[in-house]
Amino acid sequence: MKFEKEMKIIKKGTSEIIPEEALIKKLEYSHKTGKPLRIKYGIDPTGSDVHIGHLVPIRKMREFQDLGHIGVIIIGDFTAQIGDPTGRDSSRPALTHEQVKQNADRYMEQIYTVLDKSKTEVRWQSEWFGKMGMADVLKLLSKFTLAQFLAHDTFRKRYENGLSLGMHELMYPVLQAYDSVAIQSDVELGATEQKFNILSGRDMQRYFNMPEQVAVLSPILMGTDGKQKMSKSLGNYIAVFDNPKEKYGKVMSIPDELIINYFNYATKLDPDEIDKIEKELKAGEINPKIIKQRLAREIVSLYHGNEEAVKAEEEFNRIFSQNKIPTDMPEMIIKEKIWIIKLLKDTKLCSSNGEARRMIKQNAVSIDGEKITNSNQEIFPENEMILKVGKRRFLKLIKG
RNA sequence: GGAGAGAUUCCCGAGUGGUCAAAGGGGGCAGACUGUAAAUCUGUUGGCGAAGCCUUCGGAGGUUCAAAUCCUCCUCUCUCCA
Numbered sequence: 001m002k003f004e005k006e007m008k009i010i011k012k013g014t015s016e017i018i019p020e021e022a023l024i025k026k027l028e029y030s031h032k033t034g035k036p037l038r039i040k041y042g043i044d045p046t047g048s049d050v051h052i053g054h055l056v057p058i059r060k061m062r063e064f065q066d067l068g069h070i071g072v073i074i075i076g077d078f079t080a081q082i083g084d085p086t087g088r089d090s091s092r093p094a095l096t097h098e099q100v101k102q103n104a105d106r107y108m109e110q111i112y113t114v115l116d117k118s119k120t121e122v123r124w125q126s127e128w129f130g131k132m133g134m135a136d137v138l139k140l141l142s143k144f145t146l147a148q149f150l151a152h153d154t155f156r157k158r159y160e161n162g163l164s165l166g167m168h169e170l171m172y173p174v175l176q177a178y179d180s181v182a183i184q185s186d187v188e189l190g191a192t193e194q195k196f197n198i199l200s201g202r203d204m205q206r207y208f209n210m211p212e213q214v215a216v217l218s219p220i221l222m223g224t225d226g227k228q229k230m231s232k233s234l235g236n237y238i239a240v241f242d243n244p245k246e247k248y249g250k251v252m253s254i255p256d257e258l259i260i261n262y263f264n265y266a267t268k269l270d271p272d273e274i275d276k277i278e279k280e281l282k283a284g285e286i287n288p289k290i291i292k293q294r295l296a297r298e299i300v301s302l303y304h305g306n307e308e309a310v311k312a313e314e315e316f317n318r319i320f321s322q323n324k325i326p327t328d329m330p331e332m333i334i335k336e337k338i339w340i341i342k343l344l345k346d347t348k349l350c351s352s353n354g355e356a357r358r359m360i361k362q363n364a365v366s367i368d369g370e371k372i373t374n375s376n377q378e379i380f381p382e383n384e385m386i387l388k389v390g391k392r393r394f395l396k397l398i399k400g
Numbered sequence: 401g402g403a404g405a406g407a408u409u410c411c412c413g414a415g416u417g418g419u420c421a422a423a424g425g426g427g428g429c430a431g432a433c434u435g436u437a438a439a440u441c442u443g444u445u446g447g448c449g450a451a452g453c454c455u456u457c458g459g460a461g462g463u464u465c466a467a468a469u470c471c472u473c474c475u476c477u478c479u480c481c482a
Binding site for chain 1: 428429430431435436438444445446447448449450476477478479
């Protein structure tokens, strides 16, 4: 097979390439003409936090860039006003232009931790949609039928379950499809849930007499809860902006079944190496914790370097394996006696007096390792004291 | 446009005048057990220095000693007919 090496790289951690032969042809053409391929990935600046699940396709884009191709990031300032209906059962609120701009800036900052800036092109949907009139919109819409959309699981389910489905949400795939025409993409990246949208791009390009893009689909990264896909709204995500300790801890909290999955999609490790790890894990001779710690190190070092990863691991072991206190923690200076409940609430260790009382009642609060049992207690540090709530909330109290 | 159903706490969902801060489940949090995993068990899950009081059942008014529950108007959603 031609371009075997390239295809191996592209296929790593990819769940589907549609159609595969077309991609080989494109690579071939690019090689012959010296023209880089245009690799598209669209983002909706609806939020600003990027998590490592988002980065699975971004990482793939980087691999394409390393092979000499151009990454084109589409800022979906129009689609953001719709909110991707894929996999959602309710619509999203629209955003203002200011918010979109801010989110987009922050978003780019985060994905440049992975991408090669010199080979990245950033395009806004408003460049082309901003100029369109109703006649153009109708023309785009006429390319698709309702039946096509109802064949799509997301739309059908919402329709059948009697949930609201706005007309504008049906526009989402149409807009995304036209983006491919506008930027003349050769390949579009996305998670598998994007299959419909990305394939719509092929249809749209065909209508515009353009070569059709190839869909390169990445698997969906599961969230740290191991139950649902990683998503911000579910709170089961590892953010790019999380600090090393947070990242490390979050990785350690994933269920064991996800270890290999994360190795595959969230690290740069070689597939052969991952195979080896998988065998070790299956043999059951090594404590999965050891393997998970390696995973955590790999992920942390990807964003913060090796040194930080080792530090995060030491800290983790210190707190959770040896049950010691962290090396640094927020501090608070206490000038006078303070009621324990008020202290917990004021320091935001607990969100309300009620929660503070609950925590005490449940034996979750301790000072210097001694459980607090009396919720009327007043606190005044003799020198320094460590206040602990639950397993991971710490505060150093200093006599003021 | 016509007819009907509906909106309850983080989510789903019960509740048709006082016994309702509101059943049950999910999720979350905490404790035990652990490897900060999973599973399991237990507790807890509006606010207030806790007595009692205050705010909360789509929104605004009203009836009543008393409203998630009854009435009026409004907003939104769904189903059927066109």
